[in-house]
Amino acid sequence: MLIAQSRQKSYDDQIRKPLEFEEGEHIFLKVTPTTGVGRAIKTKKLNPRYIGLFEILKRIRPVAYRIALPLHLSNLHDMFYVSQLRKYSPDATHVLEPESIEVREDLTLPVTPVRIDDTSIK
Template identity: 55%
Template sequence: MLKACALQFRGDWDEKLPLMEFAYNNSYQVSIGMSPFDALYGRQCRTPVYSDEVGEHRLVVSEDVELTRKQVQIIRERLKIAQDRQKSYADNRRKDLQFEVGDWVFLKLSPWKGVVRFGKRGKLSPRYIGPYEIIERVGPVVYRLALPADLARLHDVFHISMLRKYISDPSHVLEEQPVELEADFTYVEQPVQILDWKTQVLRSREIPLVKVLWRSHTVEEATWEPEDQMREQYLHLFE
């Protein structure tokens, strides 16, 4: 939502970003019944309106505060527009995703790259396995699936966001699920090939990078990874 708002300012979005964060954190959120600032600190945010100085300096400060107040008001209006647009997209998608007992669906997995950049594991685009039959509608947006024996240790109830409708087609070639699937349906993806090399030049150093093709993903989904980390974990790719 913040990104959608920033795009509306284009030329000076980076200058307005602090005000966008301020406006968002001090705007009422229906989901929590208060503003994020109020939820964190137990009160609404207080900002200085006037300076303690007198005379011309006080007048200048007052004009700056008034200008800031008007900018925040504009930003709040644009945040509301972005929020309404996102809600509309979400509502339309929720209406489309309706399943019945007996339907067959794919199940979404979240593959992770087995390398760490900037202290975080990188996430690849979702992958789907299945199809599996819906055997029970547990709630308005929650379904129970008939999972195969090799997935019996995993919970068989899923939110609708993890499902994609399957339309039977004899030409479909379906892949088997990963062997080391976690309880939250994530798994560590494996690299299969180095496609390219380049060097990222920073102010004080250079970082050699390699373009990696991951299993079950297309060339378009290949990612750039630090060469030293890839060599440490996947030396066979460089032999």
């Protein structure tokens, strides 16, 4: 029995990576029914698997963390297990610049007509 347990432990150790976070780090939160986030957000087919960019407020245990949740997720408990979190590595390409939109005085948008060529469709 001990031999089988040690063999299974060695298989598991190859796959698992220990995750630890520090206070003040930013993380993503997994959207699953077990976290409750899946119930708080309408789950649809193309929703992202991870949401947010949340800050870790406190490390409760090596596997439990308290995170800062926004107001629309205030109905959730703010403590999560480490398997529900994903580390965020800062990258300048993650920042999206909003495009400016011209709005007329009558609150309409300028539309440019597009011509579709029917000859290419067979």
